[in-house]
Amino acid sequence: MTQTLEQPKLKTNLDTGFLKLVACIAMLIDHIGGAFFPEAQGFRIVGRIAFPLFCYCMTVGLLYTHDIRRYLLRLAAFAVISQPFYALAFHPYDFWAEFMNWNIFFTLLLSLTAVWGFKERKWLVFLAALFIVSWWNFDYSGNGILLMLIFYLCRERPQIGIALNILFWLPCLLNGGELAIGAFSFDRQVFAALSIPLIYLHTRVNPKIPKYVFYAFYPAHLAAIAAVRLLILHR
Numbered sequence: 115m116t117q118t119l120e121q122p123k124l125k126t127n128l129d130t131g132f133l134k135l136v137a138c139i140a141m142l143i144d145h146i147g148g149a150f151f152p153e154a155q156g157f158r159i160v161g162r163i164a165f166p167l168f169c170y171c172m173t174v175g176l177l178y179t180h181d182i183r184r185y186l187l188r189l190a191a192f193a194v195i196s197q198p199f200y201a202l203a204f205h206p207y208d209f210w211a212e213f214m215n216w217n218i219f220f221t222l223l224l225s226l227t228a229v230w231g232f233k234e235r236k237w238l239v240f241l242a243a244l245f246i247v248s249w250w251n252f253d254y255s256g257n258g259i260l261l262m263l264i265f266y267l268c269r270e271r272p273q274i275g276i277a278l279n280i281l282f283w284l285p286c287l288l289n290g291g292e293l294a295i296g297a298f299s300f301d302r303q304v305f306a307a308l309s310i311p312l313i314y315l316h317t318r319v320n321p322k323i324p325k326y327v328f329y330a331f332y333p334a335h336l337a338a339i340a341a342v343r344l345l346i347l348h349r
Contacts, residue, residue: 125272126265130171132319133312134328137167142335149203149339155293155302162305163312165218166279169258170313172226173265182230186223188329193219196333202340206347215251219332225258229266265313272314283307 127133144161147154179185196217205212224247231239248256264282268275283306291301 124174124177124269126170126174126269126275127313127316128174129317129319130174131321131323132317133167134171135321135323136312137164137171138328138331138335140164140167141332145203145335145339149343159302159305162303163309165254165258166261166306166309167312168218168222169225169261170265170309172222173229173262173269176226176230176233176262176266177269186227186230189219189223189226192329192332193217193223196336199333199336199340203336203343206340206343216253217332217336218253221247221252221254221258224252225262228259229262232263233266276310276314279310279313280307 140161141164143157144164147157147161151157175185176182193216196219197213200217201209201213201215205215224243228240228243228247231237231241231243244256244259246252247259261279261282264275264278268278283304286301286304286306289301290299291303293300293302
């Protein structure tokens, strides 16, 4: 069913084509590092900005879409298409054992569903999506929902949004992790905070890229990584 929505008033960056482009490039660098150079932290650090950018763009999409069902169906379709390529790209040695580690499109799908349920006060939808994404093997678990809720609730209050985003990523700096400076260790996920200026400063790039290019990029780059890894595996 098609909905007629007023254009929401947003005080955050609406240059979502540019943000998606940055997110896709960061994700590609991250995945190349994860697949071929797992010890090189630089690849993974760059990739940390991708997820919050995607979450933000999905939140803007939720506010501007005229048909949420078609939006969610597109996400679901590309999530399903991407899953075998995701498993092959990152788990070519144990494909079937790792097949149900779900790709990020599933996380975004459930996160968007939850926030839509929150927005429309469909609490069963919200709770069901939150339970599923938190309980099973989804990247970032319920963090996508929390991020999208911050973006949605603070869409007209960017100062509060910035503060909450900083607080959201701050524990990654305090709880130890893969990176270290002397005796101080921290989680590389803290570099996701570098997405904050992109989200809250207004850019005017507006690249003319069809929306389906961004959807197709995800399975396409996974398929390319999977093909290279399989070639290496069978040399």
